[in-house]
Amino acid sequence: MSTENVVLIHAIGNDADAWQFFGLADARRYTYPGHGDRARQPGMTHESMADEVVAQFDGMLDLVGVAVGGSIIQHILTRHPERVRSAVIACSSAPMLGGAVEARRKQAEERIKPARERGMEAVIDVTLRRWFTPFAVRTESPGVAYAKQRLLNMDPDAWSDIWLAGPSSAIIPHERLKEIKQPVTIVSAMHDASVGIASGFTLHSLIPNSRLEIVPGPHMLHLERPDTLFGALVRHVKWAPVGNRVEAPQGSCGE
Secondary structure: OOOOOEEEEOOOOOOHHHHHHOOOOOOEEEOOOOOOOOOOOOOOOHHHHHHHHHHHOOOOEEEEEEOHHHHHHHHHHHHOHHHEEEEEEEOOOOOOOOOHHHHHHHHHHHHHHHHHHHOHHHHHHHHHHHHOOHHHHHHOOHHHHHHHHHHHHOOHHHHHHHHHHHHHOOOOOHHHHOOOOOOEEEEEEOOOOOOOOHHHHHHHHHOOOEEEEEEOOOOOHHHHOHHHHHHHHHHHHHHOOOOOOOOOOEEOOOO
């Protein structure tokens, strides 16, 4: 598979090394401010990171994003549609409406408070349980070990920045999602304890030329079940040149 124009966008608390298990070693990778070796950018938003992606990478882009990475892809698709050829959005939320935004801010503050008060060690257990299956956490699989180490190394203020970026970002009107013309594969994981699968159905109902895959795995699909996500990408690459809407959700037993 050609990776020349593929850009991988990771989840909260990860960095570019999150894709080490994924099988696209040569793909381009975007890292959020405050993650990996990048300095913090207090006040950053999903829009600002979307703008960074298109400024950092040349050409027509095939985007792959997990969790908040998928949210950023939604902003790229609506802010810079001329730069996107296709997209894969995995384990990501659909835009919230009305009072849900305030609920999201309260949720973000709950995620932030323990780290600010007691350090990143205070969020490790609850975060790993939300991100991975119980078996992966119990056996500390390679993806879990990677995520745990990155969290322990993270600045609590950077953790706050990325969580507050969501509720601080503009809400994408559903009508804007309905205007997306690019082929988009949406991947929802059966055991996703963070966003569930309902958001996948919502995105699929809104984005015209989309297909929805329901696959086994947790929220951090790229870390615990990278072959499953890679399989979804392979199928996306075969479908995207035609890009006609696939109405019925597609089930998969994984790869």
